[in-house]
Amino acid sequence: MAGTNSTLNHLTPSKKNKKTPSIILIEPQLGVNIGMAARAMLNCNLTDLRLVSPRDGWPNDEAIAASADASIVIENTRVYQTTHDAIADLELVFATTARSRDMVKRTISPGAAISEVSSFVKTGGKAGVLFGRESKGLKNNDVALADAILSIPLNPSFSSLNLAQAVYTIGYEWISQKKKGINYKKDFIKKFQPANKQNLTQMLNHLEQELDKSGFLRNQEKRPSMLRNLQNMFVRAQLTEQEVRTFRGVIKALASSNKNYKKN
Amino acid sequence: MAGTNSTLNHLTPSKKNKKTPSIILIEPQLGVNIGMAARAMLNCNLTDLRLVSPRDGWPNDEAIAASADASIVIENTRVYQTTHDAIADLELVFATTARSRDMVKRTISPGAAISEVSSFVKTGGKAGVLFGRESKGLKNNDVALADAILSIPLNPSFSSLNLAQAVYTIGYEWISQKKKGINYKKDFIKKFQPANKQNLTQMLNHLEQELDKSGFLRNQEKRPSMLRNLQNMFVRAQLTEQEVRTFRGVIKALASSNKNYKKN
DSSP states (O other): TTTTGGGGGGOOHHHHHGGGGGEEESSOOOHHHHHHHHHHHHTTTTTOOESSOOOOOOOOHHHHHHTTTHHHHHHTEESSSSHHHTTTTTTEEHHHHHHHHSOOOOEEEEHHHHHHHHHHTTTTTOEEEEEEBBTOOHHHHHTSSSEEEEEEOOOSSSSSHHHHHHHHHHHHHHHHHTTTTTTTHHHHHHHBBBOOOOHHHHHHHHHHHHHHHHHTTOOOHHHHHHHHHHHHHHTTOOOOOHHHHHHHHHHHHHHHHHHHHHHH | TTTOOOOGGOOHHHHHGGGOEEEEEEEEEOOHHHHHHHHHHTTTTTEEEEEEEOOSSSOOOHHHHHTTHHHHHHHTOOOEHHHHTTTTTTTTEEESSSOOOOSSOEEOHHHHHHHHHHHHTTTTTOOEEEEEEETTOOOHHHHHHHHEEEHHHHHHSSOOOOOOHHHHHHHHHHHHHHHTTTTHHHHHHHOOOOOOOHHHHHHHHHHHHHHHHHHHTTTTTTTTHHHHHHHHHHTTTTBBBBHHOOOOOHHHHHHHHHHHHOOO
16 A cells, blocks of 8 residues: 555545445556546545456556546556456446347346445445456456346447446446435535525515616506516525625616616 | 448437537547547437637547547537637536536536436427536636536545546436436346246246255255245246256256266
């Protein structure tokens, strides 16, 4: 573990790997793809990368350069002679393949696979996902070792997915499912104080008074629907407290310039 | 459209772009990232790529090389001077950003964004997703043009996602949601004839007879649970008709070799 970036030490494999799936690249050809895969893994909180007979050996300078400082992944990458060795300690293994295989094996989506992986690792199980070489994908012998086939949905006319993109698919599903609980909209509300209804009503009353003064609402028949439309517009905008104050300033400013305009 | 690969002509933009979101890269720096983004787009059935002031001009040889023959995307890529020009015809625009912005704007997940995009384009609307330059992401002025912020879930300690991976996130959500209806398991059933329960029961009876002959089930107290465990194991395996025939062959073969063994 010499040289591990100390700023990332809360991600030490000893703590993290236990409960995250392993990524196993079988006979990867290009260092740049291994590096990009490592980067994508760390982007998504995955850290256990295993290589089976990488074509250009290991360590690989191109992989390091392409990893964009995902050193915790690169430095802890383990290299194996055979797929069997690489998955020996795993209990649930998925094989990623786009081509259909004449094998009697379940084929599931990345989302369904990661959902199974999540439940599995939560109870102490060890899981991993296999990826084949860039040019040909997984060999049938490797697919046969897996519990199920993981099939990434792709355009059938253009289904050659870059290796790092395939790895990222797994990472993205992993981190998305972990973060599913997050209510993105809540963050927005926490960060900004939304205007309460009284503030909003006062602002709308202010607007109404000024519009009345300006003669904008003089058509008594249309007046109620015009006001309702304005109200709907501002309610829909989900204004913050600060924005209500700002807009009251706008009303005031416009109204006073309007007065000046009438005077001239 | 000169030079468009004729094998892909069922994907001509005139037919496809109308109902798929546009991908807008603002001031992209590296040709290789543009090319990989184009490849990822076509992997996922997206074809409308727009560039705002690409650093190295357009067309770009590195982009073409990295696109892995996604020529329909590369050849129809449009270049604009400003973000405003690039999105002028769009009605729903999301800005992809990892950094939180001090803006009062909805922030949603890629899945939620693409779900909105899908409903929107289905009724004839035009939608797009903005991506900033590699080094700094989107400028605040560009984010301000968008209807909402699209935030990709990432490891907060390592959140610098490669541009092509970010684009692929959108493509992956797009094609995954389009293919949601597909029952992966059904394909498996269609392809192989599963054994019916009668076949399975006959196989299990055959096994039971041979195990009785061998003395394996002689413990009368444990006999029922042993048989139930065996049954569960084979039911769980979801055997095909062919596999049942094969396994009956196995039972027969083992039983007859067992007889030979006893004879000797």
